[in-house]
Amino acid sequence: MTDYTRILLTARPDKRGIGDYLFTRERVAIPSPAEGEILVKQTHMSLDPAMLGWMSPDTESYIPPVQLGEVMRSSGAGEVVESNHPNFNVGDRVMGMMGWTEYAVSNGKGLNKIQDSISTEMALCIFAxxxxxxxxxxxxxxxxxxxxxxxxxxxxxxxxxxxxxxxxxxxxxxxxxxxxxxxxxxxxxxxxxxxxxxxxxxxxxxxxxxxxxxxxxxxxxxxxxxxxxxxxxxxxxxxxxxxxxxxxxxxxxxxxxxxxxxxxxxxxxxxxxxxxxxHFHEVPKLxxxxxxxVMQGKIKYRAHTIEGLDQAVNGLQMLFNGDNQGKMLVKL
Amino acid sequence: MTDYTRILLTARPDKRGIGDYLFTRERVAIPSPAEGEILVKQTHMSLDPAMLGWMSPDTESYIPPVQLGEVMRSSGAGEVVESNHPNFNVGDRVMGMMGWTEYAVSNGKGLNKIQDSISTEMALCIFAxxxxxxxxxxxxxxxxxxxxxxxxxxxxxxxxxxxxxxxxxxxxxxxxxxxxxxxxxxxxxxxxxxxxxxxxxxxxxxxxxxxxxxxxxxxxxxxxxxxxxxxxxxxxxxxxxxxxxxxxxxxxxxxxxxxxxxxxxxxxxxxxxxxxxxHFHEVPKLxxxxxxxVMQGKIKYRAHTIEGLDQAVNGLQMLFNGDNQGKMLVKL
CATH class of the missing domain: 3.40.50.720 (NAD(P)-binding Rossmann-like Domain)
Structure with a gap:
């Protein structure tokens, strides 16, 4: 397999709300990580309410919007499948902003390793x-x-x-x-x-x-x-x-x-x-x-997991309709 | 002169807003201060927006309302005319919550002396x-x-x-x-x-x-x-x-x-x-x-002074209509 799927934001939301008209799916070649980079195969994408703000061209929001033609922004978790980076090994599980994509190349910045004792679901549902x-x-x-x-x-x-x-x-x-x-x-x-x-x-x-x-x-x-x-x-x-x-x-x-x-x-x-x-600079304190x-067993969670990158739009609609039961995740 | 005038709150505000229907004027004998008390002749009454809240029976407000039949609450300044209190001398100027009255007896609690260097007007317009x-x-x-x-x-x-x-x-x-x-x-x-x-x-x-x-x-x-x-x-x-x-x-x-x-x-x-x-416990800090x-001459003020206790209702109406030009005071 040399190609993967990613989904680009190619329109701004209008009164139709969240829908397929916003996105364009494309197949591209899996890149090779350069020196100092890793290739991550995403396993779980997180869908969050903030994503609506990221799609909108409102310049007053706290994060710059996703530009038209860019991969839709999202957080997620995955597995390192190639590494040219001293701090990451093949097989490491990592989480961070990955976007709507099956594969991502990263220099490691903004990615955090998931500890062995924590499931990927728990990492995304609680520690993200x-x-x-x-x-x-x-x-x-x-x-x-x-x-x-x-x-x-x-x-x-x-x-x-x-x-x-x-x-x-x-x-x-x-x-x-x-x-x-x-x-x-x-x-x-x-x-x-x-x-x-x-x-x-x-x-x-x-x-x-x-x-x-x-x-x-x-x-x-x-x-x-x-x-x-x-x-x-x-x-x-x-x-x-x-x-x-x-x-x-x-x-x-x-x-x-x-x-x-x-x-x-x-x-x-x-x-x-x-x-x-x-507050991203305060993450260690938080x-x-x-x-x-969590260690005292006080925090339960449930994930509402759907399957496949192509289901991401449906997942967002469920989230905004309140139809999900638990943290909305897309398993890839 | 052995009698003085005071004004009681005897009704609650309704859709008519501020008006004479709220108050009853009465003449009573000037009291003598007991041991530990002073008699103050009020010279300036302050009219403030908060007074509307004090007239209303809303129990959720931050100060208990004035009870019907009580002297209307207000802050003001006056002169000590009789003293049986070790800390106050006849002739001292004082400020505090005095109410709509020409004379008031006080045990001194809540009254502050006005320093010689400060006019009574300035005390009420700035330091109150x-x-x-x-x-x-x-x-x-x-x-x-x-x-x-x-x-x-x-x-x-x-x-x-x-x-x-x-x-x-x-x-x-x-x-x-x-x-x-x-x-x-x-x-x-x-x-x-x-x-x-x-x-x-x-x-x-x-x-x-x-x-x-x-x-x-x-x-x-x-x-x-x-x-x-x-x-x-x-x-x-x-x-x-x-x-x-x-x-x-x-x-x-x-x-x-x-x-x-x-x-x-x-x-x-x-x-x-x-x-x-x-924040009354923080007044010294404030x-x-x-x-x-004030000492650097950065704070100017102007008083809008009207004359006579009987003008207090008109003064309140001016305040709520925004017709005053400066801090609303009633000179007695």
């Missing part, structure tokens, strides 16, 4: 962006204290499920907002959340009030949507709102308005947005904060 | 809530850096005018939003702001863009209103939004929605609300931060 994002947002922005109440939206997502489990481990009351009864059951029965709200079917105000008798100290926002206003109104004095994602609005031409700021003064709230590219939770 | 609020919000929440751009709404107000002048002294570019051409002229020509926007008559988006070529790093919000969204959209990465007041919405039955939170993530913004009762600006 999901866990780092949860750690930065929950611990360093949210500043949790035992006994407080945390509400997380997108609670069954890769980030949200880790946030909730860290908070449970730290002695907080944790309520998760999800989009299906199956996800509600999973976060309560498997992950140990204190309660779940299905935003598609529950009476939001009543259920939120019933599940947060001491109101809310930390609001970890992954989604946006109408429940945002209700959670905001139930914040306690000196509450913290961590804005990690607004997936409900990313595809909307007219994003929904947010809450009025009077409550910011009455309750002396802090709302803080964050994005991981600001891993140091995250690892004890 | 306006200056302390500006200092906490601008320095400690806003965390300014020389070269940054700050936009302040309510820029001709007691707090806003101090914020802008501190920022100019620190080497920031400062743009103020005001409600009249007279105020615009005052903040630019007298206080040295780099520009002013009249939110009632200017083309807000165009003028804001023209006056903030490097966009905006700190947004000091005193008012709310439609310009909030425009300023929010022009924030730079890692910008800070200090929410100090929302006077445009306090009297509204349906406060205007705020901006969508997508920008919080894209720009990694922080929005923080604050209120001075959280005065230590504020005083150097």
């Amino acid at each position: 962006l999901p866990g780092l994002t949860a750690t930065q947002g929950y611990l360093n922005v949210g500043k949790p204290k035992a006994g407080e109440t945390l509400v997380v939206t997108g609670a069954a997502s890769s980030v949200g499920s880790i946030v909730g489990q860290m908070a449970k481990a730290d002695g907080l009351r944790v309520i998760g907002v999800v989009g299906s009864d199956e996800k509600a059951k999973w976060i309560v029965e498997e992950l140990g959340f204190d309660g779940a709200i299905n935003y598609k079917s529950d009476d939001l105000a009543d259920k939120l009030a019933a599940l947060t008798p001491d109101k809310i100290d930390i609001f970890f926002e992954n989604t946006g949507g109408p429940i945002q206003q209700l959670i905001y109104q139930r914040m306690n004095t000196h509450g913290r709102i961590v804005v990690c994602g607004m997936i409900a609005d990313y595809l909307s031409a007219t994003p929904a308005p947010g809450p009025n700021w009077i409550n910011m003064i009455k309750k002396r709230l802090t709302i803080q947005g964050f994005a991981m590219p600001d 891993l140091g904060q995250l690892t004890p939770y | 809530l306006p200056g302390l609020t500006a200092t906490q919000g601008y320095l400690n929440v806003g965390k300014p850096k020389a070269g940054e751009t700050l936009v302040v709404t309510g820029a001709a107000s007691s707090v806003g005018s101090i914020v802008g002048q501190m920022a100019k002294a620190d080497g920031l570019r400062v743009i103020g939003v005001v409600g009249s051409d007279e105020k615009a002229k005052w903040i630019v020509e007298e206080l040295g702001f780099d520009g002013a926007i009249n939110y009632k008559s200017d083309d807000l988006a165009d003028k804001l863009a023209a006056l903030t070529p490097d966009k905006i790093d700190i947004f000091f919000e005193n008012t709310g209103g439609p310009i909030q969204q425009l300023i929010y959209q022009r924030m730079n990465t890692h910008g800070r939004i200090v929410v100090c007041g929302m006077i445009a919405d306090y009297l509204s039955a349906t406060p205007a929605p705020g901006p969508n939170w997508i920008n919080m993530i894209k720009k990694r913004l922080t929005i923080q609300g604050f209120a001075m009762p959280d 005065l230590g931060q504020l005083t150097p600006y």
Whole structure:
């Protein structure tokens, strides 16, 4: 085999959202790594909400967009199949930004080896962006204290499920907002959340009030949507709102308005947005904060794995529709 | 003279807003101070936006409301006319929470003496809530850096005018939003702001863009209103939004929605609300931060003084209509 498949971004998203019209598939020859380079055969691609931002030509976003004609950007994991690099051996498992491609040549920069004790799935579901994002947002922005109440939206997502489990481990009351009864059951029965709200079917105000008798100290926002206003109104004095994602609005031409700021003064709230590219230099510190939770068996995960590079577009659509059950991965 | 006048809050604000229907005037006998007490003849009452909150029965606000039948709460300054307290002498000028009254008996708690070198007006316009609020919000929440751009709404107000002048002294570019051409002229020509926007008559988006070529790093919000969204959209990465007041919405039955939170993530913004009762224990520190600006002649002020306790209701109406030119004071 001398050819491989890769998928290029060749259009910008419009009102059709995510679809095949955005991408072009091509077959190219497998390159040989030069001195100081390695050839990686990707085994698992990660699909993440941030990828929508990378496709858009918005120059104000925190990472430059993928240029038209470039391989679609994504993180993933793979195996070193050729090495001309002193630090990598054939057979090493590595993770990093690989893109929608079966093979990638790299000088090693930005690639991390996966330790033998960790499965590739676990590396991508916890020790990659999901866990780092949860750690930065929950611990360093949210500043949790035992006994407080945390509400997380997108609670069954890769980030949200880790946030909730860290908070449970730290002695907080944790309520998760999800989009299906199956996800509600999973976060309560498997992950140990204190309660779940299905935003598609529950009476939001009543259920939120019933599940947060001491109101809310930390609001970890992954989604946006109408429940945002209700959670905001139930914040306690000196509450913290961590804005990690607004997936409900990313595809909307007219994003929904947010809450009025009077409550910011009455309750002396802090709302803080964050994005991981600001914190890539802190990854060792973040891993140091995250690892004890994992080592103590506090963090469960589930992967929603689909097969084949050609399924990546479908996988992204599932992610944005909330149809996935677990961290969205594409196995190659 | 053995009687004096005081004004009680005897109704809660409704859709009529501020008006005579809220208050009852009464004449009572001047009390004698007991051992450890002083009698103060109030000379200047301060009228502040926070007073609207104190009139409302909203239990979620940060200070308990004034009870019906109590003297309306306000800060002010006066002269000690009788003293049975070892730390106060007849003739001392003092400031603190005195209420809508010509005379007040106090045990001295919460009262501060006004130094001889400072006029009573200056004490109320700078070294009381306006200056302390500006200092906490601008320095400690806003965390300014020389070269940054700050936009302040309510820029001709007691707090806003101090914020802008501190920022100019620190080497920031400062743009103020005001409600009249007279105020615009005052903040630019007298206080040295780099520009002013009249939110009632200017083309807000165009003028804001023209006056903030490097966009905006700190947004000091005193008012709310439609310009909030425009300023929010022009924030730079890692910008800070200090929410100090929302006077445009306090009297509204349906406060205007705020901006969508997508920008919080894209720009990694922080929005923080604050209120001075959280910081009363830090007054010495705040005065230590504020005083150097004043001593270096960087902080000008103007008082809008009206005469007589019976004019207090009119004064509050002027304040909420933005008809005052300077810190609203009532001279008794």
